[in-house]
Amino acid sequence: MIESATRELHKGTLVPLRLPSILSFGQAMAKLGFVQRLGLRPGEVEDAARRLREMRAEAGSMPDATALELLGSFEEPGVPHLLQAAQALAGVPVEALLGFGRAVVELRRGDLERITAERGGGGEAAGAAHNDLHGAVLAVKGLEISTDAHGGVGALNLERLEMTPAGIERGELVGTVPLAPLEQTAVTQKEWSVQKKEFTSIVTDSLETLSETGVTDNTELSQSTNSQQEHSNQFNVTGTVSGGIPVISGSVTSSFTGQGKESESATESRKHATGLTQKASSRAKQEHKVTIATTTVTGTSQTTTRTLRNPNDTNPIRVDYYSMMRKWRVRLYRYGLRSTYDIVLPEPASSMRRAYVELTALKARLGPFVFDLPHSDITADIRTGDPKPPVTDPPTPDQPHYLVLADRYHAPAPPPPPAPTKIINLSADDLNLGVGRHSGKVTVNVPPNYRIASILMNASLEHAEHDGRFTVMGTNISFDPFGHHKDYVDFALFAHDGSTPFLLNATESQPIRMLFEDVNSATITFTVRCVPTNESMDQWRADVWNGFYNAAQAQYFAEQQDIAGKIAALEERLTNVDTLTLRREENDEVMKGVLRYLLGTRFPTMPGKVLAAFEKANVDVTHGTAFETGAIKPDAEEWTLVRQYEEIVRFVNQAIEWENVVTFLYSYFWDIPASWDFIRQLEHPDATRQAFLRAGSARIVLTVRRGWETRWANFVDRGLLDDPREPDPESPYWTIAQEIAAYDDRNYPGIPPANPGKTATRLEDAVITTSPVSVSPSTGPVAIQVAASAGFLVGAQVVIDSVRGLDHNQEAQTIVEIPDATHIKVGKLTKAHTGTAASPFSVVQPGEKGELIAEWNEYTPTSGIDITVTYNPAQGA
Known part of the structure; x- marks a missing residue:
């Protein structure tokens, strides 16, 4: 076992969790987003309430007077205090908000039908009414999804796959030479070896939007490789190897029910890790890479003739050739758990598409020169539709039409022949x-x-x-x-x-x-x-028309050249960007979308009053140099409007591990149908950016930073900012957050062995046993009967029992003594633990590397050949 040659691969398994029941109260941020996405118009709350009363809605689906007053505050163009509104909405039943939303949908559907009947189905008013109806329908649907049994809560299992060389073993039979008694034969063996090595500087973009740079010898197993080594002889021994390693695997059918969830998650990880190593001798991470490579190719050839002779005069012999296989010891560790919160963002790249809209508009302006001015339009008459000259004293007379055209085409125009x-x-x-x-x-x-x-x-x-x-x-x-x-x-x-x-x-x-x-x-x-004469006037019109034509053509070609330059510059700005910057830009767009989802579309990253103050001071707001000029100080009264949102933004940025946010992109057809053709034509040389641009929606899995689980639960469920206190009444969000935090601190205890072969005791690995007896709480040392105490150490911390539902039945204590092979003694017990022979509880000594949940062997081919000689083959080797 060559531990120093161990390769590591980090991965994660996402496990959505199910809440114990569908929640009616809480979920403050989901409700806040619902109300803001409704986009309530003045008077609409009163109309919706009247409609609910006319429908004789049930008590649970009708907001009370306080809730209606709160909803009415969202009809104003300003933004109410977000946290206060979220905290108030947490106490409004989901059924009441859904009933109110459905009433708004019916009102807007009636408005659309009325406008369509009055105006024939077209016009700007009909389009606005259709958009309002569409927004209300999506808001109601979004609240239904976010308040179901899933509730956006999940867990991300942090895992590490370790592959360690464990020696060389004989592989499959590749050739045989049989020899009769006293037979002699000559065997010519030609060996050649071609080795190609690439030393590559790699910029890798992982799914977690981190970037790593390194110099890698591509003959190693752990990196994306282009290494090839062949060894052949007269038996034509060849080998072909391929493989691929994705980064994230998903498990979507598990539930947060303690042992059952972890077992299913562990099974998913084992399946993924086993498939990961079964076919590979060189492994390739499927990620976008930018490389600068130096390639060295060397080759050798050698021909050897050997004489094989069977010295036995009675028995035949057989000379067998075997390929040599490298043995790998593969271990899958689970070393951490993170709480996650799922949201779905529509059009995650909407801001980035604006540049492509501009590019499309510029390309549409390219084309052949067309000059459609008729000769008859060149006249010295004064037309009523022509622009009037500026007011002067004395008044300037109106211009003849040909001079108006001259101004339009920026060309001189000779006057018509005079009338003598x-x-x-x-x-x-x-x-x-x-x-x-x-x-x-x-x-x-x-x-x-x-x-x-x-x-x-x-x-x-x-x-x-x-x-x-x-x-x-x-x-x-x-x-x-x-x-x-x-x-x-x-x-x-x-x-x-x-x-x-x-x-x-x-x-x-x-x-x-x-x-x-x-x-x-x-x-x-x-x-x-x-x-x-008519001929003279025709000649004058032709001369003027030619002047206008030449001027318009010169202007058009200059404009086309300018447009082509803008297109080239815009395409250069869009495509010639390093990969790291692309990933950072996408991460910024995701972060902006998350803030708008949580805090509403009217959340002001820059309040209007502050912007008005900048504009009033005549500062450059286009290029972001307002503070440089000193026109507005950061402590100015206008700037204090921003501070009420600073704490929210700071909390969201601290509570979420933005470096570990996972994004699942959904196809273009999850966007508005009218935009499908445009979205499908968006192109970018970077495949990840192109997929991001074409995404109609995106599922964003927010990874909650360790230690912030309960604060985040209070934020999304109750609208409480940076509050670690337990809410009253307790919510399942809070309970799950506590469980995940406790579970992560204990290195995944309670997971049963992944296979029977995991018997080695190593300090870096966990030691697991079970107890078939029941023990009671005690303030002093307690001896616990276990199946086996081998591998447990005095002074080490053990985790007793597993998570059973959400009853906090797990605890961690220190071993003070190991009396014998079937008992361990801990310093105290704070909880009772019930075990039986049929259902024992677990006792786990966590390892330094995490919890070893799977261990197996894998084999990969090498270029080596092994030879064996078998006498009397008829009787076996």
């Missing part, structure tokens, strides 16, 4: 006037790329003796006589139809002909307004 006006003045000197009929002509030269839009005429005419006549040929001016004088003021010239402007859309040079009769003098002015 040509003025042609004619006087008497330019015209041949007088008695009789005369004509006149003037030519309008339209600029290139323009057309005539309208012509206005201003004229002053006089005649000498007779009535004068005047017309512009082709227009709507009649050649009717006029009196002594005739004026035309801004007279619009139209064609004969009276509606079409004269010379509309005419280009290049256009004549205007006039006809006079008996006109003595005239002064005429033609104002010709020209506008760009």
Whole structure:
């Protein structure tokens, strides 16, 4: 037995416990979480109470006036004092709270049906009503689960598996050479050995979220290995070994009933440990590892020819080749017990998913460039829907629509072609006037790329003796006589139809002909307004559109590059994180979820008034530098609001072994169905983080720190903070906590031997015997008849009796004498112990290593070969 080469593996067995009965009172924290998850709205408590009265609810399912007043305090937006509320809720029967919760569910179901009927089943109001109903249903279901016979209470058995090399033994037959009398044969044996060693720096993340770093020779049994050694000869001797060691095994069918629970838990541990060692010569812990490896491969080959001869002239012989097996002595110790408290958290990684929501939104913005501005939208008109310019004095005129677009695309826009006006003045000197009929002509030269839009005429005419006549040929001016004088003021010239402007859309040079009769003098002015042609405006729109397109495209590509950079930076921040930091982040999220579960979703990690004080002081609240600036001192009045919660947070962090919290992740379909597709697509190179991100819910097993069992029981059951006193009336939570604390102090006494082979007496192992007699309490030494006193030591402490139910029948005393082989004498007895031949009570001397609950041998193959020679095989070896 090579004790110095012992390998150790720590493990744990989780055993949920059952309370003696379903509790009506107590369970303060479960009730507090239920009320806060209801999210009561103003007036809802009164409506629910009215509904319960209308339903003529039974007395036990109807909260009294005090309880209704307490529930009404949760309708306010603020948070009532948590511990006072929890302590008050501890006295409210579970049946009353469940009845109240079901009434709230019915009220909200009616509200949803009414909103659906009024608004056709859609809209924001219907969605809010559906969420309120869903929250109430989950709150009621959660209270039913947390107050059942299980109550979240459990025990975690701390165990250690020790594997010690115990020598080399002959294994199975791998080859045989038979020889007849005087026969001689040559045997060629070729041996080769290839050995591969890796010295690896390993960062290991265990289930308890601890990390260990070490340098490991991978040829050893205890570490994750990649070691291979082969030895072959002419008989082709080979060996293949594989194995795996999970860390936590679960036993979910045990109950806290003393001997029965421990026996079943021990059986589960033995099964797990036996399966652990049956197939392995190199064992691999199934954990995530980051490694930096240095590999060395060496090989040798040797060929040997041997002559085998049977010297006997009458009897044959047989030469047998056997593989050599390494023998391991395996012991399973149980060295401690921890109280546990189970809770279930929805969406444990909800905060972490926000980064993936941002990443998804950024990726959705990546795509081809699309510019959907129509050419017709480029116009110099002023549109009513365009943004107004800032108010100035004097007022700024509204912008044409193309300038609004220019501001939108951050691009310069040339103005449209101007609308020039040509003025042609004619006087008497330019015209041949007088008695009789005369004509006149003037030519309008339209600029290139323009057309005539309208012509206005201003004229002053006089005649000498007779009535004068005047017309512009082709227009709507009649050649009717006029009196002594005739004026035309801004007279619009139209064609004969009276509606079409004269010379509309005419280009290049256009004549205007006039006809006079008996006109003595005239002064005429033609104002010709020209506008760009359609082709010219199309060209302007195309130029402006191209400018907008190029500017928008440049902006889009710059934005796409910026988005790609943000995506790369975000992915780098999400994926390029060391494993230890990932586990710490997940542990922080679990801790935050536990606090919210225990103290409610409205528990303020930073009260609103304190945050308002920071913002009022104009400090940087985004980057967490408020105290650095000195704007608010830690002793300020606003900061005192935080102190009422400091004790709660401090207690929860001290009472729970956060380094030993066990998390069981449940699949995505335990989340809201609308989020299933998104959750299933979340990816991360670290498999543990990916599973955490995709978890719809998580079962969190909180391990209560040693020495805090009764305080924790008072906290979750009565809302009492850091109070070790026994509650009145006594609760099963308190009793179980006392039992686990006492049981852990005594190194698991009372467990029967795991197998008959456990007979060795070692100081590091426990010594167990039984007593078939009854003994009474005594203040002096008491001799106890036992089955055997071998292995017990004077001065050692022994634990007498086992846990029977919850009656505190166990005690620890000191051995003062060992009279003979069937008696031990202890200093005193404080309790009576009843034993019979059929049902003796146990007497245990705990060991230093803990309680040895199983011991067995295992064998693993080696590369060695053993040879035996058998004479006269027909008669046996």
